[in-house]
Amino acid sequence: MAVVLGGVAANLRVCGQTKAPAMQETPGTTANSRRTSIHQEMTLKVSAQRIYKALLDSTQFAAVTGMPASIVPEAGGKFSMFGGMIVGMTVELAPDQRIVQAWRPAHWDPGVYSIVKFELKPQGPETVVVLDHTGFPEGQFDHLDSGWHARYWEPLKTFLAKQ
Numbered sequence: 001m002a003v004v005l006g007g008v009a010a011n012l013r014v015c016g017q018t019k020a021p022a023m024q025e026t027p028g029t030t031a032n033s034r035r036t037s038i039h040q041e042m043t044l045k046v047s048a049q050r051i052y053k054a055l056l057d058s059t060q061f062a063a064v065t066g067m068p069a070s071i072v073p074e075a076g077g078k079f080s081m082f083g084g085m086i087v088g089m090t091v092e093l094a095p096d097q098r099i100v101q102a103w104r105p106a107h108w109d110p111g112v113y114s115i116v117k118f119e120l121k122p123q124g125p126e127t128v129v130v131l132d133h134t135g136f137p138e139g140q141f142d143h144l145d146s147g148w149h150a151r152y153w154e155p156l157k158t159f160l161a162k163q
Helices: 002-011 048-056 058-065 141-162
Strands: 037-044 078-081 086-094 098-105 114-123 126-134
Touching: 037 141, 048 058, 048 098, 048 114, 048 126, 048 141, 058 141, 126 141
Parallel strands: none
Antiparallel strands: 037 126, 078 086, 086 098, 098 114, 114 126
């Protein structure tokens, strides 16, 4: 993973970005202070194709979050979300099935990336979204864990319910 992330860091430049203020962080708990991975599963009442597009289309993602997004929807494509607060590069795509990204909040030390993987598993008219977020710095678990719910899952459910 270090080689992949080193290559990503070497190739990633989000041009013309101004550094946005950091999102407010949730205080960490002692029990979670050493955790460096998150696993979450969310069932959404739409197709995998619909979720895949909402996560990779700049206009739709901006509508989901209410904040500017620029996403190049291809392997090797760079992204900037939440007005530049989250940046990175897409590492792998399997259409309507999987998205893997080298992902980082802009306030982390330069060159520090984590890996975010979304697996989309159709279950009849619904889709189970499996999130695995790994390799982030110690002390970040509580902030990131709550952030996935507040900034991704809840807004995504609301957005998709309107479609």
